[in-house]
Amino acid sequence: MHEKKVSPPYAHKKKEGLAAGSLIYVGDTQPQQTAIRTHIYHAGSYRVEQGYKRAEKEPVLWVEITGLEDIQTIVKIAKEFQIANLxxxxxxxxxxxxxxxQYDSYLSVTLRILAHQGTEEQQLTLFLGDGWLLSIAEYNHQSFDAVIRQISSATKLQGAGSSALLHALIDRVVDQYLVKADELELKTENLEELVITNPQETTASVIHQQKADILKLRRMTNPLREILTTLIRTENPFLDRNTTFLLRDVYDHALWLAEECDMMRETVSGIMEVYLSSLDMKMNAIMKVLTIISTIFIPLTFLTGLYGMNFSYMPLTGVYWGFFAILVCCILVVCGMAVYFRRKKWW
Structure with a gap:
């Protein structure tokens, strides 16, 4: 877990009045300690170095940075790749x-990695240049372990260029979105069944949380489509033809994600309407029972009130069986009204 700041909503006040391109950390958590690994590889060769090491002779260089605590070191490495302060x-x-x-010497892609295996959701920035890729993430994570296994073994990715590595990393992030969408879809189905069969008082908060999770994923998928559309349809000197073709498949996934999020959002809205309707029906049923009980007691109240008046001469007041006669009369009234309500299907 990462230590929270005292007042995260006011984090942007740190940049108030500063010039554009000012390098200062702005986040909701304390920055994690910076860790750096350098992956150097080409077809038939792979090695990883702890820390930063520039290898000019190697076809592909991947500098992987996690943690934003050491701003000075990160900036120093970035400047070697001519990355602008903006x-x-x-x-x-x-x-x-x-x-x-997109800039003259590189392009940058900003994504978000979902919470995974004990890590929090975090921002990921990918810088792609000619023969190199620089990735900077907020925290340490294992999202790219599968990609590292590919480039460390004799696979097509090991023999491809840096643009293929960009595709592999984006594809891993989108795969996380797909898994999250499947989880949300299953949870939505279970929530729909719960609302229909056994709605609880806490169901409303569960529905609101589900809707918030769907909207959160949707806010990622919509700009993701824009990113992939630009990469596919715009000529880019840093992307080869094969990578552009592979990104089309990722775009299809992003399109499915957007449609799935829209569908789940509408479904959850419908679930909320069903839940509110069930509450209304439950309240109506309660009011119906109370109304029937009140209606039955109206004639009983009249009879007891009538014989509660202290007059000297009233029917049945002078005989010993008068009380029982009134009691039988009340019972007959109750039974008669119950039968009438039953026949009218009011009860």
Whole structure:
């Protein structure tokens, strides 16, 4: 777990009045200690170095940075790849919208990694240049372990260029979104069944949380489509033809995600309407029972009130069986009204 700041909503006040491109950390948690690994590989060769090491002779260089505590070191490494301060400013402002920026010597892609295996949701920035890729994440994570296994073994990815690595990393992030969408879909189905069969008082809060989770995923999928559309349809010197073709498959996944989120959002809205309707029906049933009981007691109240008046001469007041006669009369009234309500299907 990461230590929360005292007042996260006011984190942006730290940048108030600063010039564009000012490199200062802005986030809802304390920055994690910076860790750096350098992956150097080409077809038939792979090695990983702890820390940063530039290898000019190697076809592909992947510098993997996790943790934003050591701003000075991160900036120093980024400057070796000629990354502008405006791009680095977005790295240290961890609430960025998913986006794509293209510069003369590189392009940058901002994504979000979902919470996974004990890590929190975090921002990920990918910088792609000619033969190199720089990835910077807020926290340490294992989301790219599968990609590392591919480039460390004799696979097509090991022999491909840096643009293929960009596709592999984006694909891993989108795979997380797909898994999350499946989880939300299953939870939505279970929630729908719960509302129909056994709605509880806490069901409303569960529905609201489900809707919030769906909207959160939807806020990621919509800009993701824009990113992939631009990468596919715009000529880019950093992407080869094969990578562009592979990104089309990722775009199909992003399109499915957007449609799935819209469908789940409408379903959850319908579930809320069903839940509110069930509450109304339950309240109506309660009011119906109370109304019937009140209606039955109206004639009983009249009889008891009538014989509760202290007059000297009233029918049945002078005989010993008068009380029992009134009691039988009340019972007959109750039974008669019950039979009448039953025949009218009011009860």
């Amino acid at each position: 791009s680095l400013e977005d790295v240290f402002s961890t609430d960025q919208r998913l986006k794509l920026d």
